[in-house]
Amino acid sequence: MSFKTFDETRSRAISEWEALEHSDKPRILVSNATCGQAAGALAVVEAINSELARHNIEAIVAQVGCIGLCYAGPLVNIIKPNRPRICYGNITPEIIPKLIEDYIINDNPRSDLALGTIGDGNIDGIPKLFELPMLKPQVRIVLRNCGFVDPENINHYIANGGYGSLVKALGMTPEKIIEEVKKSGLRGRGGGIGFPTGLKWELCRKSPGTVKYLICNAHEGDPGTFVDRTLLESDPHTVVEGMLIAAYAIGASEGYIYIGDEYPLAAERVRVALKQARECGLLGDDILGSGFSFNVEIRRGAGAFVSGEETALIESIERGRGVPRIRPPYPVYHGLWGKPTNVNNVETLANAPSIIEKGGDWYAGIGTEGSKGTKLFSLSGNIAYTGVAEVPFGLPLRRLVEDIGGGIANGRKLKALHPGGAMLSLIPASLVDQPIDFEGLASIGSGVGSGGMIVIDESACLVDVAYMLMSFAYSESCGKCSIGRLGTKQMLGILKDATNGKGQPEDMDLLTELSGSLALGSFCPLCGGAADPVVSLLNYFRDELEAHIKEHHCPAGVCQESV
């Protein structure tokens, strides 16, 4: 394999893609990620195939990943020759016979079922999909291919510029790559403080030793967060290419991708992607004849939230029990099997191909002073348009909720936002004009997090929500440190009493004290942040908490229901 053979692979991939794009047969593309499947996509594909057979219609039926409009799943896209693609939402197997008869046979585009069109040309009565409020504010760098390519076909990825950044990177020095990433201002997207990625790569590269490891953290255990899953299921090659670039930059020839056990489809698509990349000479020994070798192994999590913490993840690969290690030493100095190890989150790595392609300066032109580029968010909860969105840093939370998310479902008012993971503070509705930005959200006691964004309306009881979050922290606490193990238990007990009408007046002070102890004394960020939702209740929703504890009354009327 050489750069020349990649050119040939690319030409073939482009021909395959062009042939599809200019096909004289209609094409029907079904969004087939977990969210689509949960909404019934597989039954829809079955109905499409049987209807096409019944009418003896020759058409191309294929799968694509998720474009992010999960609320409208299953999504079905129909592309007739020389017509823009029409994206239909909420399609059921029962609608399929009529849709195929109306649009494919009788050329009635059924604007009543359509969400929008994609591509050149207009169709009367159907808006342009990317002009709609849920897509217009988005800047799609990481998600650029999601919903457009077949995630199990490497040629689709290559035809759309894929692995071009790897080829470019292999022509650069590792130092130059690190410089570009530093210039881009990219910061870790895994839910931590947003450590500068370029600096992490540099520390790992400069760390003494010839054996180094790259780990892609795809554990994504945070309740409410599904951005990495969406990406891995919809465009796994972007992540694989990002891993290759990072490995080359730090000088690693072996890597792992650690995927949570709740994500079987993501793991399967990554497995297929790695196999295809290997077959194309883009992964393995002496990649494209460059002398650079990189091999990746998939490791599956076994269902422990704490194993998503980078040192616990390393421990889990090495020995089994995924409990965190003391930091420092940081993994870039002393990581997997004591070797320098760079652990990056899925989304972080997925930004690398575009940064190498377009340059660090281009990337740094998006976002705010301290937070560059874009951030993926998964919207869920009491919101009209649930799904996954990619927004530039600096966008006010309000636009994420009201435009992209379509506002609160059922006409109620916003009460709070809960950015994922479970260990972040709730953001009150009064602060919804705050721009999305690492420092900005930290200044109000919360954070960007891993990208979950659970929207909570006024019908919810936040003490009940805090109790639920604490029971998660308690059950997922690994037991290594006593304050984590016991502090979460004590706080859980107090919150349980509060929701059961058994609160004692001194519980308010106890919660404050325990929150401080957990934050200060916990061994790792899991329990260190476990009290954050409660802290936000003490700060922003004190009345509601006091009503439970002192008056034994739940203003939202939720807790009485559950007692």
Next chain:
Amino acid sequence: MITLVEGIKEKLSEILSRYSGEKSDLIPILQEAQDGFGYLPGEAMQEIAKFLRMPDSVVYGVATFYTQFKLAPGGKRKIRVCVGAGCHVCGGARILREVEKQLGIKPGETTDDLEHSLETVACSGSCALAPVLVVDGSVYGRMTATRVGEILEETK
């Protein structure tokens, strides 16, 4: 009883033959064993410990650390109700209560006819379609009490 042990040994040695016996093989081996047996029989864990040259207690410690591993056989169908934050604010607790009512068991339990076991899951990552129910790995979204009944009936 002897035949059971023999059966386990046979299946297990086939799994173990694919591994070199590094300590880091423990979780992948446990995952394959669980896939093969549906749970982790005690004999299997002891064999694995021997193979990896580690104390039984280490294998047991790992097996009980992770929620994925089960030490007893469950029902034919594994029903998991998501109790993550996204599902919770969309009525996940009601779905759990409905499943509990219909199956007559609590999370962690298996029905007497060994048809269904019930578990809760902290998040299945399909929050956009909350509340969700997972049956043997297949996610069912936009759950309602009525649909719970239909799905349980379908999966019988």
